[in-house]
Amino acid sequence: MTRPDTEPRPDPREEEVRRRLADARHVEPVPVDVATRLDRVLAQLAEGEHLPSSVEELSVRRRRRAAGLLAAAAAVTVVGLGLGQVLPGAGSDAGSNADETAAIVDREAAERSTSVDDEVDGDAAGGAVAEDGGADGSLADGGDAPAEGDATASAAAPETSALNAFVTPQGRPVRVRSERFAADALRARDVVDGSRSGDRGAETRGNRGRGRGDQHRAQPDLAFFECTPADWGAGVAVPVLYDDEPHVLVFRAPAGDSQVADLLQCGTGEALRSTTLPAG
Amino acid sequence: MTRRTRPSDRTDQGDRTDAELLAAHVAGDRTAFGELVVRHRDRLWAVALRTTGNREDAADGLQDGLVAAYRRAGSFRGDAAVTTWLHRVVVNACLDRLRAARVRRTEALPDDLEEYGDRGSRSSAGPDAEDPAELSVRGERRRAVLAALATLPPEQRAALVLVDMEGYSVAEAAAVLDCAVGTVKSRCSRGRARLADLLEIERTVRPGTRAGNPATAPPVPGQAGLTGSAAVPKPHEPTGGGAP
Numbered sequence: 175m176t177r178p179d180t181e182p183r184p185d186p187r188e189e190e191v192r193r194r195l196a197d198a199r200h201v202e203p204v205p206v207d208v209a210t211r212l213d214r215v216l217a218q219l220a221e222g223e224h225l226p227s228s229v230e231e232l233s234v235r236r237r238r239r240a241a242g243l244l245a246a247a248a249a250v251t252v253v254g255l256g257l258g259q260v261l262p263g264a265g266s267d268a269g270s271n272a273d274e275t276a277a278i279v280d281r282e283a284a285e286r287s288t289s290v291d292d293e294v295d296g297d298a299a300g301g302a303v304a305e306d307g308g309a310d311g312s313l314a315d316g317g318d319a320p321a322e323g324d325a326t327a328s329a330a331a332p333e334t335s336a337l338n339a340f341v342t343p344q345g346r347p348v349r350v351r352s353e354r355f356a357a358d359a360l361r362a363r364d365v366v367d368g369s370r371s372g373d374r375g376a377e378t379r380g381n382r383g384r385g386r387g388d389q390h391r392a393q394p395d396l397a398f399f400e401c402t403p404a405d406w407g408a409g410v411a412v413p414v415l416y417d418d419e420p421h422v423l424v425f426r427a428p429a430g431d432s433q434v435a436d437l438l439q440c441g442t443g444e445a446l447r448s449t450t451l452p453a454g
Numbered sequence: 455m456t457r458r459t460r461p462s463d464r465t466d467q468g469d470r471t472d473a474e475l476l477a478a479h480v481a482g483d484r485t486a487f488g489e490l491v492v493r494h495r496d497r498l499w500a501v502a503l504r505t506t507g508n509r510e511d512a513a514d515g516l517q518d519g520l521v522a523a524y525r526r527a528g529s530f531r532g533d534a535a536v537t538t539w540l541h542r543v544v545v546n547a548c549l550d551r552l553r554a555a556r557v558r559r560t561e562a563l564p565d566d567l568e569e570y571g572d573r574g575s576r577s578s579a580g581p582d583a584e585d586p587a588e589l590s591v592r593g594e595r596r597r598a599v600l601a602a603l604a605t606l607p608p609e610q611r612a613a614l615v616l617v618d619m620e621g622y623s624v625a626e627a628a629a630v631l632d633c634a635v636g637t638v639k640s641r642c643s644r645g646r647a648r649l650a651d652l653l654e655i656e657r658t659v660r661p662g663t664r665a666g667n668p669a670t671a672p673p674v675p676g677q678a679g680l681t682g683s684a685a686v687p688k689p690h691e692p693t694g695g696g697a698p
Contacts (some may be wrong), residue, residue: 187646187647187650187655187656188643188646188647188650190650191618191649191650191653191655192646193598193645194595194599194649195599195603195614195618195619195649196618196619196621197592197595197596197599198502198504198595198599198600198603198619199504199619199620200499200500200503200504200619201500202500203496203499204495204498204499204516205499205513206494208499208512208513208516209495210492211513211517212516212517213488215517215520215521216487216491216520216524217488217489219487219521219524219525220484220485220487220488280482294479321533338617405516406483426622
């Protein structure tokens with residue numbers, strides 16, 4: 175095919191990139207195991223079986239859980255849990271941990287959660303909450319929705335344990351940057367410790383010089399923290415925004431002079447990064 | 455330029471067109487959707503794999519997309535070709551996963567990178583390409599390209615996968631990605647510029663030479679003199695038709 179005279183000559187670099195991309199095209203057929211899985215799924219669909227993993231349902235479930243999470247965050251903002259007292263089983267049996275530690279019903283967070291629709295800084299989670307009717311979302315599929323403003327009832331709800339009782343300093347996720355993972359993880363730990371010691375300024379130290387509006391943006395309200403619960407394992411689970419995406423940072427039990435912090439993926443609990451910090 | 459088989463054309467894999475299969479599925483034919491999937495799944499898989507950069511997410515994205523397509527088939531209005539619509543649903547599912555787990559995407563390398571360490575692609579493999587040194591060079595080059603591709607934003611990556619890897623036109627890619635043609639052009643341009651930097655492709659390329667290769671690099675059999683866009687190797691023809 176000839177190129178029209180009026181068409182500018184292509185950038186040789188771009189052309190080289192295009193050539194290399196074309197050369198890297200995947201030409202293998204779909205793997206047998208993937209094809210088998212697809213066949214099975216399609217057969218299930220044809221039989222009218224319920225499949226929970228479609229894009230639409232995942233999205234709906236995520237939104238529902240986000241709504242549930244914000245309700246739980248409003249109900250149970252666990253503070254006063256020092257990292258020196260890392261409790262085994264902050265994961266699946268965290269509900270009992272909440273009993274052992276000082277669980278504080280954060281009324282302020284509860285008020286925030288019930289006025290989500292008024293927030294102007296709404297992101298996908300916020301929008302989803304509004305779409306799902308806010309507190310109508312259930313903590314788990316099929317679960318009952320917590321009554322609006324009924325923080326105490328929500329705190330006692332069994333679904334709370336399924337959320338693995340995040341340690342949520344001031345009801346807000348902590349920002350963690352990929353390029354400063356270790357330093358920010360350390361700061362996150364300080365924030366939690368600061369909450370324990372009543373140092374309410376600990377979290378804001380990392381945002382020195384920001385105005386009030388900026389600070390609000392820098393530390394988004396937990397009501398907008400969208401994170402599907404998973405088994406975080408033993409340790410203290412802290413909701414964080416890792417490069418602006420919801421994740422969970424889990425501080426494992428200190429071992430000697432060090433303590434491991436794992437960054438886990440929402441929904442799966444998969445460990446994405448890990449760093450070793452000096453024991454606090 | 456080779457023209458792909460249009461998706462509405464009848465194929466040698468069956469008597470019904472894609473549109474007829476989809477309509478049959480909506481009408482209650484239990485086998486129609488499966489037949490449609492078998493017709494296109496290899497290409498959908500390739501797009502999913504290159505868009506996500508890893509096998510696990512590609513499999514999940516492909517499944518999610520096809521399940522969604524199965525359920526949404528009734529809403530298909532025929533504005534685009536069925537295969538374009540299928541690609542759109544699958545790509546969206548993959549992008550959804552990428553956005554949800556951006557961290558892993560930037561850290562992980564494509565799962566099939568190791569496959570290229572000791573062999574070339576089927577598309578170009580031939581008697582002259584079996585030289586171990588040549589295979590090594592090509593494998594290393596692909597490894598670098600895929601690793602660099604994995605660092606791009608998901609939307610740029612998807613555009614490049616569709617246009618430069620799968621050979622869709624910009625308009626076709628725009629239909630798949632459900633965005634403006636100009637947006638696809640912009641994403642491709644930015645993505646290529648970024649890849650050129652990452653791959654350290656030389657800024658000055660002499661006409662008639664293979665751009666970006668060291669002067670001492672051995673020629674690639676069957677690809678000498680490929681400098682213009684018309685010379686960009688075209689991917690294999692889809693088994694069941696491409697976008698309109």
